[in-house]
Amino acid sequence: MSQIKIGLFFGTDTGNTETVSNKIKEKIDGIIGADTVDLIEIYKKEAEAFAPYQYVIVGMPTWYDGELQGDWETFLPKFEAVDFSNKKLAFFGLGDQYGYSFYFCDALGIFYQIALKNGATVCGKWSTEGYEYDACKAEIDGVLVGLCLDLDNQDDMTEARLDKWIPQVLGEFGLI
Numbered sequence: 001m002s003q004i005k006i007g008l009f010f011g012t013d014t015g016n017t018e019t020v021s022n023k024i025k026e027k028i029d030g031i032i033g034a035d036t037v038d039l040i041e042i043y044k045k046e047a048e049a050f051a052p053y054q055y056v057i058v059g060m061p062t063w064y065d066g067e068l069q070g071d072w073e074t075f076l077p078k079f080e081a082v083d084f085s086n087k088k089l090a091f092f093g094l095g096d097q098y099g100y101s102f103y104f105c106d107a108l109g110i111f112y113q114i115a116l117k118n119g120a121t122v123c124g125k126w127s128t129e130g131y132e133y134d135a136c137k138a139e140i141d142g143v144l145v146g147l148c149l150d151l152d153n154q155d156d157m158t159e160a161r162l163d164k165w166i167p168q169v170l171g172e173f174g175l176i
């Protein structure tokens with residue numbers, strides 16, 4: 001039997017999303033087996049990078065009052081060209097809910113809508129409990145479309161959030 005593979009695609013400006021991506025890989029590989037997660041930085045990648053993966057995790061920060069991180073901004077038209085109809089996707093986003101309270105993790109909401117339109121089964125939705133933002137495009141119908149992490153203000157909650165979200169995602173992927 002071929003090995004289960006999860007593609008974790010991330011972009012980062014100051015390294016926080018990369019740090020979290022490494023943690024997610026470490027934790028999933030610990031649960032499912034070594035080398036389950038391929039880490040792929042989105043910088044200079046093409047849409048075809050998604051092709052090998054039935055299971056996908058996408059991670060991105062939000063920058064400059066609700067804007068996309070630069071590499072994800074460049075990738076956006078390519079993301080719009082990906083057929084996600086046979087893929088299960090989970091999103092995680094990084095933001096600052098106090099400093100940018102009206103734009104918390106907005107980027108996630110933008111990519112979520114595209115993935116949905118392109119046929120993705122989106123897993124790993126998350127409760128708004130414990131957050132204090134004023135507005136967030138990642139909140140749809142009272143639920144966050146993925147895991148929102150705030151390393152600027154709630155870094156002490158990151159580990160526990162990951163330890164709850166990861167098994168949830170793997171369960172919804174049907175892998176555990």
Ligand SMILES: Cc1cc2nc3c(=O)[nH]c(=O)nc-3n(C[C@H](O)[C@H](O)[C@H](O)COP(=O)(O)O)c2cc1C
Nearest residue numbers: 012013014015016017061064065066095096100105
């Ligand atoms: C100038 C600046 C603008 C930011 N804008 C937003 C924003 O609009 N929404 C948000 O949720 N976080 C915002 N943030 C917080 C970052 O998303 C957060 O620090 C994140 O952890 C950075 O991730 P990275 O290191 O992977 O780039 C901003 C931070 C800075 C310094």
